[in-house]
Amino acid sequence: MHYKKFLIIIFSFLAVFCVDINYSLAEAAHNLIIIHTNDVHGRLKPVDYDNKQDVGGFAARAKLIKKIKSQNKNVLVLDAGDIAQGTLFFKFFNGVPDVKLMSEVGYDAAELGNHEFDKGVSGVEKMVESAKFPFLCSNIRFLNNSKLQKKIKPYIIKDYNGFKVAIIGIIANDLKTLISNSQNLEVLDSVEITKNIVKEINSKVDLIVVLSHSGFEEDIKIAKAVPEINVIVGGHSHTFLKKPYQVFHGKTSTLIVQDGEFGINIGDLDLKFENKNIEKYNYNLILVDGTDKDNVFEKKIAKLYRKIYLQSNQKIGEIKVSFEGEPSTRKQLNKYGALINHSIKEKCPEAEIVFLNGGGIRSKKPWKAGAITLADVFEVYPFENLIVVADVKGSDLKSVLETSSRYFPESNAGLLQSLGLEYDVNMKEAPQIFSEDGLKIIKEGNKVSNIKINGKPLENDKYYKIAMNDFIFNGGNCYSQFKNAKNVRKTNIFVQNAIIDYIKKNSPVSVEVEDKINLY
Template identity: 25%
Template sequence: TSTSSGGGDMLTLTILHVNDVHARFEQSNIYSGRCTPGDKEKNRCYGGFARIRTAVEDHRARLPNTLFLSGGDYFQGTVWYTIHRYKAMAHFLNILDHDAMALGNHEFDDGIPNLVHFLDNATFPVLASNIEDSREPTIQGKYHKSVVVERQGRKIGIVGYLTTETLMIANTGRLDITDEITAVRAEARRLKAEGVNIIIGLGHAGYRKDIELAEKVEELDVVVGGHTNTFLYTGEDPSTEVSVDSYPTVVTQSSGRKVPVVQAYAFGKYLGRLDVTFNSEGEAVEWQGNPIILDNSIERDPFILSELVPWRKELASIIAEEIGKTYVFLDGNRLSCRMRECNLGNLETDAVIHMNTKFPDDMEWARTSLAVMNGGGIRSSIDERASNGTITMEDVLTVAPFQNTIDIVELEGRHVKEMFEHSVVAYDPMALDPAGHFLQVSGFVVVYDINRPPGSRVVRLQARCISCRVPTMEDVQDSAIYKVAMPAFIANGGDGFTVISENKIKHHLTGLLDTDVYSQYIQMLSPIYQGTENRILFIDSDGLCTGMLCLVPQPQRSPMKMFTTPQSDKQENTALTITPILSTLVFALLVVSFSSIAH
């Protein structure tokens, strides 16, 4: 798209970029899960470092003014990272030879020491302009606010940035992360003062923040982002991903300058390509591009394939271990588990309850009857059509790569309610990247009204009794004490759950790894046919309940329709709704329904 006329000394940059690859060292299936032998036979595998390298090196050979950038979050997501951590990551990213990489929040998952080891071994610049590290001396000097590269004799500044949410969702030690816009603006102005007149923002803060940066930081010429797994595309979508806007998204600043913004979905399935032409003053005058789908039409680089072999041998026994079978699709899609009840969330929280039924006493039939987990902790789906439904330990580690322990926290009922209020405090039915603190549950039934202000959205909350001979669902009482099992991450206040960390009466450490709990439960329960069970319900603006039954007082509603439940993988999910007028006719069924959820 031409935006203005340009004079001589034109420079056309080819910007190649990935983001949120999440340890997909090897090729993945169409849903970015495990690529099975059946997928390979049918040429239904995508991405992987070998394909990325082929595509990048092909462009570099043909187009010398190529840049290869990453918007962060290479860490975490498969058994490759779970076992090999920073060592394999640094080794293979060095081979890919980035011109620059932005730090993502998942680069901090295993703490500052692990990240420092990675940075010590990386041979390419890693960027973040908005980190304040005065209280973490071990990381000082290991990363950069920006880097300047040259193409065709022209200086190009690349400024990194990281979402401030990282402080809440990762293990950042004593670092502080400052406002992205303020930091990027300051660094971009410094570069401009040094004669660098082409500035690229490269960061990991989400599509909306990318747009805001492009709008408000007048020095930026291009923004390359990550974090929200946003798929942008011009034309007909090439696979299952649905584009949210054109590629690039063009933002107009108050001065009239136009700034292209790009992301390239996630998991290495696509390689973004943006061609931008700059005039002699460093103004972008023309751009075009689209993500390139990394399918079987792109050969895999033989050197990367050979380098993977010795690392793969160490994973062989883990990858091959069969845990059980599933007859159904276990949905771990982020637009499912971060927005509504998902069957994989049900399976994992039920597994935690099952683990705790091994400790009954004369007063209680289990150590706890209640479990929650943050939807952001569910990282992948398990496809029942892959490998004839076989679930391997690799699948379990891909779904739950964080190696959390399961803790039990005692809370008063009023704080349990506040915990669920936090679950939907930032709920946005149109979110491109829903917040990871949305809770999946076992032993609870929660009804939300998102039309209400944050902090007052829990309309009804029931918990499964534990000091009872026949488990039933009972309304949560403010002063009663409830024992709730949860990942240690949120028990300690992660994902913003300070209501837990600041109000817990007791904190019991089981020491059990979540992956051990899940794998043992799958072995016992196999074959799996877990469904959704109306544990999490939503009231819309007309008093209708998206779920099976919902008998609650119906306050005055706004005439505005609230939302439709988002779908994953282009599959429809119909829900029976009952109007308030009919509610009295189904009261008996309601009691049975709530009680049946207790299993």
């Protein structure tokens, strides 16, 4: 009897002791909330998106972010790049108001995106200098601009009350194929750079976050290669992740988050962690109600908009047919591509073929039959590219089409919208293989055949006059073949202006897809 009482006392003591231990561990665990955006592309005002009206807009995002920050401690606010390019705001203001507004709402850091370079390195400088938060990027080197190199940090360490968080910035390894005038940039391998930084800082911090503008698939590779990473806040691929994607490393994992595009959502990741591992998390992908706005920010944005309203809403012409329901310009030929290529052809009638990269066509709001404004044109084609005309050898043209076709049937920003072509694509044949940086063809593809230029079969040794934008001519989207071109004529005609002139001259415009890509 006394023995049983003794055991009861001992077990009671142990139970209390265990509760105390668990309570102490719970107290020791740290909490952090990560609020994140990516690929906003200049959407300062609410948009209509995927049958939803008035979603997003900076004033509404700001209200949500301010509310979360006011109700919680230890909040980290991040953006994963491509902040401003995509609307008339960028054309007029070069992204400066965007980063100033982000500074006011309290962003802690942003990663450079490839579209931060759309106004050149000088455009990057303006945005970086206007921000009160640091821009990050660890794997890029500005070869002739040491001042900018110093301002863009490879990583930062945020010191919260009781714990430290490292945020490392990385950009896509193939950046040089995504931007123009990249000769003064060096892009280093993101995995190797991240490994080196993690080795340097791991003992100094409690949590490691990578802020990545590399795309979802690349983020998975990085997470697998560097298991010490706790969270990757991603961008570039415009991926909607309703919940974090987990890459497991035995008993631990890396969480990958991304909120889609255009600021219609913000991501809200609530973490509890200890001993460098995430013990528990909760995630919300919050749809931003564009009608529920912060009044202060709304007034600032309205003031900006008034400066461009009269010009941007100027009617330039009409279209006869609706562009609603058009297939993605990254998956197949469509009317937007046909319209733009006809616009280029009218400026360069000597061209036998016209090319446009599908990723250059951006608007998610389809054109309806009726009036077209300047704003409509700039939303569909926001890039300030010039038209180039060059003679390209038939064998190089075949290789160009292999590059364009290598991802079928998957989405591909480099898919060429064309004018003057018909060709077959064998889905079972091997595609082109590129180096990791996208600058070299390692192995030629064999998917494309039966190429016809304006009805006539391709001749490998013949030169064909091709009009295109300067982005793909300079190697964008992996089109290195154009470096072999002859009789290059760089016009002073912007693609945007060609579209405007074409609509004005031919209004009301009716356009259909004439080229054919035969998949089998």
